[in-house]
Amino acid sequence: MKRVFGTPVTDYMPALGLFAITIAYLATAYHYSPDARAVPAGVAWVMLVLVSFDLISRTRTNIGLALMHWLNPAGDPDQTKDQKRYPALKQLSAVIWVAGFAAALVLIGILYAVPLYVFSSLYFRGRRPLLLAIGMSATATAMIWLLFAVVLRLELYPGMLFGGA
Amino acid sequence: MLQMWLNGIEGLLQLRELAFLGLGMFIGLFFGAIPGLGGAAALALLMPLTYGLEPFTALALSGGVMGGVPMGGSITAILLNTPGSAPNAATAIDGYPMAQQGRAGLAIGAAASANATGGIIGTVSVLAILPIAKDIVLLFGPPEFFLLALLGLVIVSTTSRGKLLRGLITGAFGLMVAFIGYNDVSGGERFTYGIEYLWDGVHLVPALIGLFAVAEMINLSVKGGSVSNNAASVKITSMTGGLLQTFRHWPTVIRGSLIGTIVGAVPGVGGVVASFLSYSMTVQAAKESERDTFGKGNIKGVIAPEAAINAKDCSALIPTLAFGIPGGVEMAVFMGILIVHGMQPGPLMLVDHQVEIYGLIWALTASCVLASLVGLLLVRPLSRVTLLDSQILVPIVLCVAFAGSYAIDMTIENVVLTAVFGVIGYLMIRFDYPRLTIVIALVLGASAERNFHQSMLMSDGKWSIYLNRPICLVLLAGMIALLLLPVARAVSQQFAGRKALPQRGSA
């Protein structure tokens, strides 16, 4: 792992990401009238300063360590070295399951996505017994249907593929 | 005036009114617990039901709902780190760590009793100042609202123990997100990149659901296990544990209730600022040695905001009833119920419908106490939730979260927003950036900017307007004090030789 100023490159990612977002935000802001951009641009400039501090504080230089210690002691290297690290694949997989569920909700609608997700989550990912998976997904769907469609009389989204707006 | 108080209670003590109060309470409890629903959805659901009812009965029902919602919100905040509504986010700061340590029952019990006590103290205070309440509301204008929002932002930044820099960063990020959408002051859309859904800005509740419920579930499915791995502690949960703790820490309760009553009356920002201010003041008032335990499961960190939240419920009625200015979405729906029943909110309401208003306030208080009792009774089964395995808990919570997010206003884009903020929230957990400051920034950001612009328009661009008004001066002083206090303490610690910088070679 390449180290820059004593810290692995990947440790700079959050701050770099924020920096990029703020720059894009500022660029957009300057397209608006002075009145409209006054406060957002001001906040964005302050953000740039803060994120720069964040970047510097992540280095292992004297300035960096001092910044981290005074402004963000919870991020001190001796505090964070004991933190548990999780495998990247596991984290990515968790995120994808959630994103997939959201996508399913949008595409095929609530009434189909819910049982599909609950079942796959329990059976394929969780490796629970088939009966439990079916039972839970049926219960979850029934409860949602009861609460929203019957009690609240709200139309459950039918899904983009099936004619939803 | 005492006669009016008694008339109000008398009107309530009929079987039918009490039945509706109970019904409203249970519905409020349930809706408060599900992220995305909340008081507004409950009241909107019940509106048709109120048509055939006498005005007093309709008020009993509404009061019931409004009293039950906070307790429901506390439960999910503690068990799943998911605030039922924005003010509950303060409850989760210490409530969730307590749940993780196996002390969920204690936390819920404390929240329940703080709810009830805060509600009662809030009621008494409001009833006392009701005659002059109108004039108090009129003292708050755009300059005061702006400084109050700023105060809220400062408070929360100072609350993120040990993460001031990252807290400020997320706060600024939250502000940047808050500015997305149509700008009410100068017209024109900002930062929407052509997406029609973002015209009204980033919808708050779906974003909160994503940041907390979804992010927490992603985190849980990565970590595995359950919310709490301390089964032994959960199994010995007692119903009265939390109750006793609340009475032991009575200064915290009183402090929280008073803050809730006063600050909660401010429409829009009141609830969130009240609960966070209460939390922050409790931290500041604690002994030096105790201060580091906040954020890691200190029960006072649950009692303080909970007392404030329920105290505020009563005072939030004041601007709604006296002027027709709703304190939030829930109040807006409530106003609709009032109008349909022929009670127009406005200065005359406090004069013409005194008995009904007192009845409403008593209904709210009674419901609040009842909801707390229900919460206490459910302490044991609820704490078991923390022992559920993540494989089962995660899909269920996610279903409810996404369905709730959709149900707010039947917009499927809410689900996408929730998912996006879920990922953002998870990244914040993983990279150790506090999420609380985002909550405050999102809630207060847009109104802060708007009130700033309005103040400038009022004063023709002169900044001195903030120094010419008494309440503004008080708020400014409070802000400066809050900012300087930690710095002063750190400096005095440095002189006492207790803090030392880590050297370059370590780790």
Next chain:
Amino acid sequence: MNRYTRRDIVMSAAFAAPALIASRKACSAAAFPAKDIQFIIPYAPGGGFDVYVRLIGPVMEKYLPNKVSIVPINVAAGGGSRGVAQLYRAKPDGYTIGILNIPGMFVLQQQQGAGAYDLSKFSWIGAMGEGERYVISVGAKSPLKTFADLKALSAKRPVKFSVTGPEGTAYAATMIGSQLLGLRTQLITGYKGSADYVVAAIRGDSDAVVSTVPTTLRFARSGTIRILASFETRSSIPGVPDATTLGQPALDQISVERLVAAPPGLPADIQGVLATALAKALADPTVVNWAKQNDIVMRAKTPQAAAQLVAQQRVFFDKWKKYLAAG
């Protein structure tokens, strides 16, 4: 107020449940209405328009040929444009109707762009009451006592008016009204909600405020606000100059109308059924009493009158478009 017994509620639910299931099957237009009718409200629950629909909807049910429910649905996004777009796109079979804020939607379109709907193409059913007109008021503590005082102030410096955002009708009303009356103004924009910006004047944030008659009367009765002039042709408030007296009859055209509409292409017979039901509902004693209590004039409009009104308002607002462009 009509009393709904528990039996009625259960009966409605019992009808609604199979209706909800039956709504999946096709229905013939001859037996209109054969299932529940959706009433789209393009705003959040609790607001002014929402209250009207929730109050009048159940009364309208009584005057429909068959017993079905009118289900209010809030579609609050985009400042109202999403609900309107949804109504526009719905099937013109009479089972989806909605309430529209005219000229609110014109003003909104000016801010947002033409959007997904053409307001002139809607099938109009009628209106929920006569349109509301505006008045100019000041806080009770204000040194201004008459409209002449206001004009005198305007000669010295721009008068500060509190308004909602540029996408709202209050903003438009204030801009147009002050132009017609020759007042120099500075708008303090951004207040949220009809009560909020009126309270701003009471509080002293602004010098004066332009608000609708019902909203203002609420405050005027308790003595917290003083009405200086009315935009009506004939003032409904005693002792106050009106548009005729002030020599600006065009002020009367600035109004907030609550029009009920259906998607374009609604068959005439179904339109007739709905229009009749609406008109009868407005004459129902429940509604009449409530309206009287709240200073609202509950006069019905025929579909033709509604369509004509929309066309008039469009012409009026096109004329004033340049004053309302985004800052």
